[in-house]
Amino acid sequence: MRKVVVGGIGMTPFGKFLDRNLKSLSEEAVSLALADARVTPDDVDRVFYGNAAAGVVTGQEMIRAQSSLRNTRLDGKPMYNVENACASGSTALNLAWLSVASGQSETALVVGVEKLTHEDKAVSFGAFARAVDIEEPPPEGLTTGTGSLFMDLYAAKARKWMKKTGTDASDFARVVVKSRHAASLNPVAQFRKETTIDEVLNSRMVSDPLTLFMCSSIGDGGAALFVCSEEYAKSRDIRPVYIRASSIVSAKGDGSGELVAVRAAREAYEQAGIGPEDVHVVELHDASAPAELIHYENLGLCAPGDAASLIRSGATCLGGRISVNPSGGLLSRGHPVGATGVAQIVELTQQLRGQAGPRQRPGAKVALAENNGGQLAGDSAVALVTILST
Numbered sequence: 001m002r003k004v005v006v007g008g009i010g011m012t013p014f015g016k017f018l019d020r021n022l023k024s025l026s027e028e029a030v031s032l033a034l035a036d037a038r039v040t041p042d043d044v045d046r047v048f049y050g051n052a053a054a055g056v057v058t059g060q061e062m063i064r065a066q067s068s069l070r071n072t073r074l075d076g077k078p079m080y081n082v083e084n085a086c087a088s089g090s091t092a093l094n095l096a097w098l099s100v101a102s103g104q105s106e107t108a109l110v111v112g113v114e115k116l117t118h119e120d121k122a123v124s125f126g127a128f129a130r131a132v133d134i135e136e137p138p139p140e141g142l143t144t145g146t147g148s149l150f151m152d153l154y155a156a157k158a159r160k161w162m163k164k165t166g167t168d169a170s171d172f173a174r175v176v177v178k179s180r181h182a183a184s185l186n187p188v189a190q191f192r193k194e195t196t197i198d199e200v201l202n203s204r205m206v207s208d209p210l211t212l213f214m215c216s217s218i219g220d221g222g223a224a225l226f227v228c229s230e231e232y233a234k235s236r237d238i239r240p241v242y243i244r245a246s247s248i249v250s251a252k253g254d255g256s257g258e259l260v261a262v263r264a265a266r267e268a269y270e271q272a273g274i275g276p277e278d279v280h281v282v283e284l285h286d287a288s289a290p291a292e293l294i295h296y297e298n299l300g301l302c303a304p305g306d307a308a309s310l311i312r313s314g315a316t317c318l319g320g321r322i323s324v325n326p327s328g329g330l331l332s333r334g335h336p337v338g339a340t341g342v343a344q345i346v347e348l349t350q351q352l353r354g355q356a357g358p359r360q361r362p363g364a365k366v367a368l369a370e371n372n373g374g375q376l377a378g379d380s381a382v383a384l385v386t387i388l389s390t
Helices: 022-037 064-068 088-101 121-129 147-165 169-184 199-203 229-234 262-273 290-300 307-313 336-353
Strands: 005-009 047-049 079-080 107-115 205-207 220-229 241-250 281-284 366-373 380-390
Touching: 005 022, 005 088, 005 229, 005 336, 022 047, 022 064, 022 107, 022 220, 047 064, 047 088, 047 336, 064 107, 064 307, 079 088, 088 107, 088 121, 088 205, 088 220, 088 241, 088 336, 088 380, 107 336, 121 147, 147 205, 147 290, 169 199, 169 290, 169 307, 169 336, 220 336, 241 262, 262 290, 262 366, 262 380, 290 307, 336 366, 336 380
Parallel strands: 047 079, 047 107, 281 366
Antiparallel strands: 005 220, 005 241, 107 220, 241 380, 366 380
């Protein structure tokens, strides 16, 4: 397998843009990524397009890449439409990495785009509600009626985890305060106003214990990556950020075994030949505030039961020993689901290049992204972990 690098990155602002469509978001992200790599559409061998919900929200099915990219001069290229719930973008990257690493391609373009806002919010929430096995009975302890199935699912997991670990809601609020501070320094983030623990705890209750500020929001956005072989990068004087590992696992249908995030992380660490102690900066899937703390344990960033102590210590803050979600994460940068996994890599590439400005983790050399999606048998249906390094 050949060495593969991220050679170019691009990202639109994330937010609620009723006046923008998939084409607009895709074209902006692609243009920025190609310009960053100093290449043209002619230099792209294959395109991997991640999108989860266009069929439900916009009505565009089956040819999402071909229709969204028809005006980018990429028309005629081999295009792969990738749908894998909230992990659609990172799955597209996994396929692009395999294409280049195997020698099938010298270059590939990864695009993750989502248009979730709709005049009828029920349409947006309905898109998320389809990311489950619709024939599977609801999990025990699920409280419904909020309008957001996934926030009800996250709340049920949070209640169970709080009982197990003794963590309280103020620790979830600390995650949001950290997230909003990071996003206030990120010009493309959706929520850029800082907040306090009290404001988080006193915001509207969505699904106990999750208040409004503890939940990721509906949003739109696009992100893109130009990926190439190490040899190609050298020939074009492209500054490389190496993809050291890319793992993908799915949940067991009977709910047995370890969580998908745990298994994906283990595989990625083995591929990269490192451990969690070697990672400097992390972008992880904080679709709700408790998820960040739970993933501290899933990724081996702390021992089981120590997540609350880790967030309280400040070690995961901007510039900390292991800076987590310096982009603002899903909670504050935003979560246009098909774009999320690609946006994580955009942020980590900036961190490894030393281009993150006031969000920079000093001396960052190794970075990790964790992205999961859907729900199956009490776990996320899929998880991916990507490890990058200079």
